Amino acid sequence: MSSGAQRLPVVAIAGLSCENSTFTPSRTRAAAFHPKRGQEIIEHYQFLHPETRLGNKADWKGALIGHALPGGIVERASFEELAAEITQRLSEICQSLQNPLDGLWFDIHGAMYVEGLEDVESELLRRIRAVIGPTAVVSASMDLHGNVSHELAHQVDLITCYRTAPHVDVWETKERACRNLLRALEIRNAGGSLPLKAWIPIPILLPGEQTSTRDEPARRIYAAVPEVEKRDGILDAAIWVGYAWADEPRNRAVVVVTGWDKNAVADGAQELATTFWDARGEFKFVAPTGSFAECLDTALAAKARPYFISDSGDNPTAGGSGDVTWGVTQLFARPELSGATGPIVIYASVPGPEAVAIAEKAGVGATITVTAGAQIDDLHAGPITMTGQVHSIKHGDPHAQIEVVLKTGSVYVILTKLRKPYHKERDFTELDLCPRAADIVVVKIGYLEPELYDMAADWMLALTPGGVDQDILRLGHHRIQRHMWPFDTHFEALPNLKARLIPFSSERLDAEDVA
Known part of the structure; x- marks a missing residue:
């Protein structure tokens, strides 16, 4: 670099991402995060490749990132190892480096829970700050089902989250966090200040299946976010729904608006928070709901095919253990599905490593009797024993490792070595299953991911038991802050939805909230 050339800012990348239910008996360990290190991280994020608009505007340095499939709480030793x-x-x-680190992209989810720790993303950032110093600009990207505590809002300089659920803007959000970081650095290096943040907690805690941006009122609430962001003096606006399946004081909805104009930032945040609060009575599930039996009755009677049922209480992408056998047990109790010529049903899925090993040894076409499920979560139903024909076997899945389809009666049950979410059509077709030709497809999921949603002729959300029970009132929260909608429906006074203004990082240690 010549003496007259401008030095590129140096930006590090680090973070741990997971969504952990405190109502699920499973545990998440270090290997589940599939850590990426150094140059692996840069290669993972295409928008940081050297030939891209952002890639050539900074010297990006990968430290370590890890993204784990949601599940039970993270073992303390695993967190300490990765941290x-x-x-x-x-x-x-x-x-x-010859100069202090300029910035950090903090790549997190926001709903991680670690044994013996709370508000763990804030704790991780506190440790990181001890290394990189208070002047490095930190920009966080998050899932809208994450949680933004008061402390996390203080620790970061910039913060943003997804604007869609189901999440079709994951990469866009992460890129925005990096773009905002570079803009803030550019303004600071030119003599300007870093932005301030308006943080507003909202006493609402709802499952994602009641806040999908496909439907009202979340559709119009989130449509207002980019409109606020467009205003002069504002850099970013974001709304977090929060994570409903952890019992932690920080868990609730939050609005954060970031920018340089104090009034614009405060006004924008208050408008978004008020819009969210005023809509609290409108939130409803994304589809008709019922017990598993009621959903199955409806599906069997319906003419629409394929008919999808969400076995939602054990959804592995919300934090369920994935091995609850409640749903599949209900299926096998139905006499109309016991014969080979009955309605074609696909069930995804039940972990059973021993069952998978037996099927592997027997081979496709063999008739076997195996037992699977409830090795981790046996609170709602015990292990299930099935006799059927091995329909297919697949190796190499990054989550399941090995998958087996067992046909028993007219039901095709997917058994896995390790738990796996089933979100895409190829998840089925690669197992020699055709979900479009099935009568009923039962998936452990909440709202249907885009490919499944487009495939379903109709669908219902089964309110089944498990660690991510959609009926959150029966889970037994006792540590969330109260009053909290819908746990409390009568509020003697309106909540305080006035913006708490948080200054930029150089004032962090002495900052006080400003009404």
Whole structure:
């Protein structure tokens, strides 16, 4: 670089991402995060490749990121192992530089829960700050089902989240977090200040299946976010629904608006928070609901094919253990499905490593008797024993590792070595299953992901038991802040939806909320 050339800002990348139910007996370990390190991280994010608009505007340094499939709480030793490696790698990056680190992209989800720790994303960032210092600009990207505590809002300089559920803007959001970071650095380096943030907690805690942006009122609430962001003096606007399946004081809806104009930031945040609060009575499930039996009755009687049923209480992409056998047990209790010529039903899925091993040894076409499920979560139903013909076997899935389809009666049950979400058509077709030709497809999921939604002729959401029970009132929360909608429906006074203004990072240690 010539003496007259401008130095590129150096930006590190680190973070751990997981969604952890405190009502699920399973545990999440370090390997589940599939950590990426160093250059692997840059290669993973295409928008940071050197030839891209953002890639050539900074010297990006990967430390460590990890994204785990949602599940039970993270074991403390696993978190400490990964957190220590993050801080060590960041320390090595900082030591290699002639100047202080300019920025950090904090790549997180926001609903991670670790044994013995709370508000763990804030705790991780506190440790990171001890290494990178208070002047490095930190920009966080999050899932809208994450949680933004008061402390996390103070620790970060910039923060944003998804604007769609189902999440079709994941990459767009992460890129926006990086773009905002570079803009803030550019303004600071030109003599300007970093932006301030308006943070407003909203006493509402709802499952994602009542807040899908496909439907009202979430559709219009989230449509207002980019309109607020367009205003002069505002850099970013975001609304978090929060995570309903962890019992933690920080869990609730939150609005954060970031920018340089104090009045614009405060006004925008208050408008979004008020819109959310005023709509509280409108939120409803994304589809007709019922017990599993009621959903199955409706599906069998319906003419629409394929008919999808969400076995929602054990959804592995919301934090369920994935091995609850409640739904599949209900299926096998139906006499109309016991014969080979009955309605074609696909059930996804039940983990059973021993069952999978037996099927592998027997081979396709063999008739076997196996037992699967309820090895982790046996609170609602025990292991299920099935006799059927091995329809197909598949190796190499990144989540399941090995998948087996067992046909028993007219039901095709997918058995897995390890739990896996089924979101795409190829998840079925690669197992020699045709969901479009089935009568009924039962999937452990909440709202249907886009490919399934487009495929379904009709569908229902089964309110089944499990660690991510959609009937959140029966889970037993006792540590969330009250009053909280819908746990409380009578409020003696309106909640305080006035913006709490949080200054930029150089004032962090002395900052007080400003009404």
